[in-house]
Amino acid sequence: MDYDIKDLTAAPKGRLRMEWAARSMPVLGKIKETFAKEKPLRGVRISACLHVTSETANLMEALKLGGADVRLCASNPLSTQDDIPAALVKYHKIPVFAIKGEDHETYYRHILQALDHGPAITMDDGADLVSVTHSKRRDLLPGILAGTEETTTGVIRLKSMARDGVLRYPIIAVNDAQTKHLFDNRYGTGQSTLDGILRATNVLLAGLKFVVAGYGMCGKGVAMRASGAGAHVIVTEINPIRAIEAVMDGYEVMPMAAAAAIGDVFLTVTGNKAVVRKEHFLRMKDGAIVANAGHFNVEIDIPALEVLSLGKRRVREFVDEYTLRDGKRVHLLGEGRLINLAAAEGHPAMVMDMSFANQALSVRWLLDRGEGLDKTVFPVPREIDEAIAALKLASMGAAIDKLTAAQKKYLADWREGT
Ligand code: ADE
Numbered sequence: 001m002d003y004d005i006k007d008l009t010a011a012p013k014g015r016l017r018m019e020w021a022a023r024s025m026p027v028l029g030k031i032k033e034t035f036a037k038e039k040p041l042r043g044v045r046i047s048a049c050l051h052v053t054s055e056t057a058n059l060m061e062a063l064k065l066g067g068a069d070v071r072l073c074a075s076n077p078l079s080t081q082d083d084i085p086a087a088l089v090k091y092h093k094i095p096v097f098a099i100k101g102e103d104h105e106t107y108y109r110h111i112l113q114a115l116d117h118g119p120a121i122t123m124d125d126g127a128d129l130v131s132v133t134h135s136k137r138r139d140l141l142p143g144i145l146a147g148t149e150e151t152t153t154g155v156i157r158l159k160s161m162a163r164d165g166v167l168r169y170p171i172i173a174v175n176d177a178q179t180k181h182l183f184d185n186r187y188g189t190g191q192s193t194l195d196g197i198l199r200a201t202n203v204l205l206a207g208l209k210f211v212v213a214g215y216g217m218c219g220k221g222v223a224m225r226a227s228g229a230g231a232h233v234i235v236t237e238i239n240p241i242r243a244i245e246a247v248m249d250g251y252e253v254m255p256m257a258a259a260a261a262i263g264d265v266f267l268t269v270t271g272n273k274a275v276v277r278k279e280h281f282l283r284m285k286d287g288a289i290v291a292n293a294g295h296f297n298v299e300i301d302i303p304a305l306e307v308l309s310l311g312k313r314r315v316r317e318f319v320d321e322y323t324l325r326d327g328k329r330v331h332l333l334g335e336g337r338l339i340n341l342a343a344a345e346g347h348p349a350m351v352m353d354m355s356f357a358n359q360a361l362s363v364r365w366l367l368d369r370g371e372g373l374d375k376t377v378f379p380v381p382r383e384i385d386e387a388i389a390a391l392k393l394a395s396m397g398a399a400i401d402k403l404t405a406a407q408k409k410y411l412a413d414w415r416e417g418t
Pocket residue numbers: 050051052053054055056188341345346347348349352
């Protein structure tokens with residue numbers, strides 16, 4: 001079997017971590033059972049480009065149990081948990097191409113290797129796999145039925161491809177399912193980002209000025225958790241409506257140029273580039289910490305920081321200390337890559353359960369639906385979103401009410417007022 005991983009002997013540790021994650025993934029567990037019985041993905045070649053974590057491993061196991069022929073590569077050079085590829089290769093016979101810390105060239109070679117079997121379905125996180133099929137492996141396009149996309153950044157890229165008329169197969173935006181972004185983006189990013197910052201630095205959050213750039217679902221989650229830990233949260237935004245939300249949620253809102261001078265920790269979650277840049281680094285206090293939790297490492301202008309600096313040294317595993325010309329030090333975490341996956345373990349399994357249930361059921365839906373979908377970006381079908389919500393709620397031991405007949409009638413009848 002073809003694969004490229006760091007160390008096959010780490011497989012037993014990876015298997016234990018997969019099992020640990022599975023305990024908090026009851027919805028995916030149910031899907032595994034159904035897939036194992038019904039084999040809805042029999043013989044379907046799937047190329048997946050995802051963060052190679054214990055949660056992703058459980059999704060790969062589900063697809064394989066469903067009969068799929070899966071290959072997996074990393075969606076970020078720093079997010080792979082090296083014991084997981086080992087477990088997938090050794091115990092599940094799934095070809096994996098991912099090594100934590102792989103360089104740029106290896107990252108793209110791994111994507112090409114994951115595509116080598118000629119997929120019918122692509123499963124992406126950030127749209128690099130789709131971008132490679134549309135550039136270097138266009139020969140594969142006629143064989144690809146459809147794809148799925150996990151994250152906000154990927155969905156934005158794909159929508160722009162669809163707008164430009166260059167997207168060559170339909171893709172489901174898993175990110176946009178309610179059971180995905182309302183939970184994974186908010187509670188997952190909220191918790192795992194602080195986990196990453198804390199593992200990297202061990203700073204005390206209480207009393208710190210914590211600047212969150214971007215108040216989408218991810219920014220909301222980070223701000224909420226940082227505030228809960230006692231930090232004084234400052235939000236920067238370009239969207240006036242989100243900025244009002246941030247103010248009414250109790251945070252200070254100001255431009256980055258103003259926040260730069262007072263922040264202790266800066267965290268970007270915008271999906272855009274150069275959100276923290278030259279003029280901001282120049283204003284920062286000595287010892288400022290800068291990190292990113294957006295998908296790509298472009299949100300912090302690292303080339304500008306390099307130019308401004310006399311030198312840099314690695315002072316902790318995930319901390320690079322840059323010394324500016326005036327002697328001031330700026331600390332960049334995790335090379336500006338997703339800090340929750342670079343320095344910690346990504347979102348907890350409890351929340352990835354719903355995200356990956358959406359992935360698995362969306363693939364099944366695409367196969368059932370077959371050819372004929374427009375070459376554009378589709379939402380997760382509502383019935384899938386609601387079924388996942390119902391299963392998750394039941395797994396958490398929570399129950400909800402049902403509408404009475406009179407209430408249903410009331411909702412349907414415009415005549416009844418006070
Ligand atoms: N994205 C964020 N957290 C993740 C995780 N634990 N596994 C896979 N993808 C993720």
